[in-house]
Amino acid sequence: MESIRQQKVQALILRELGEFIRQKNNEWCHGMLLTVTKVKVSRDFSYAKIYISIYGPSDHNATLDVIKSHSKEIRYYLGNKINNQLRVVPELTFIEDDSLDYIENIDRLLKEN
Numbered sequence: 001m002e003s004i005r006q007q008k009v010q011a012l013i014l015r016e017l018g019e020f021i022r023q024k025n026n027e028w029c030h031g032m033l034l035t036v037t038k039v040k041v042s043r044d045f046s047y048a049k050i051y052i053s054i055y056g057p058s059d060h061n062a063t064l065d066v067i068k069s070h071s072k073e074i075r076y077y078l079g080n081k082i083n084n085q086l087r088v089v090p091e092l093t094f095i096e097d098d099s100l101d102y103i104e105n106i107d108r109l110l111k112e113n
Helices: 004-028 060-069 071-081 099-112
Strands: 033-041 047-055 091-096
Touching: 004 033, 004 047, 004 060, 004 071, 047 060, 060 071, 060 091, 071 091
Parallel strands: 047 091
Antiparallel strands: 033 047
16 A cells, blocks of 8 residues: 555656656657656655556557656656655656557457447
8 A cells, every 4th residue: 555655756756757758759759649647656765667658650669668768868857856855766667558458448349249
């Protein structure tokens, strides 16, 4: 179970990274729409899993690789934004959030029957 402090830090990271990725979206991933859907922070705030939804026609794995290649820049930006709230900026791990694909698959299966 997450503490209230973890929930607040997760919401803060979600808000800041969502804004930053929205700003850098055209520069990094042409024609793709990226959304930060969820953030999970470890109990000691040293690691954070960032779940990203990727919409668009091109390869999702390549887009996720582009985001991962910019992880140092993203962490630096996050450090500048949340330096008063946390002593150490968490190490970021980016994961594709495929929940929308899962929902579409269930919807398709229900329509077939």
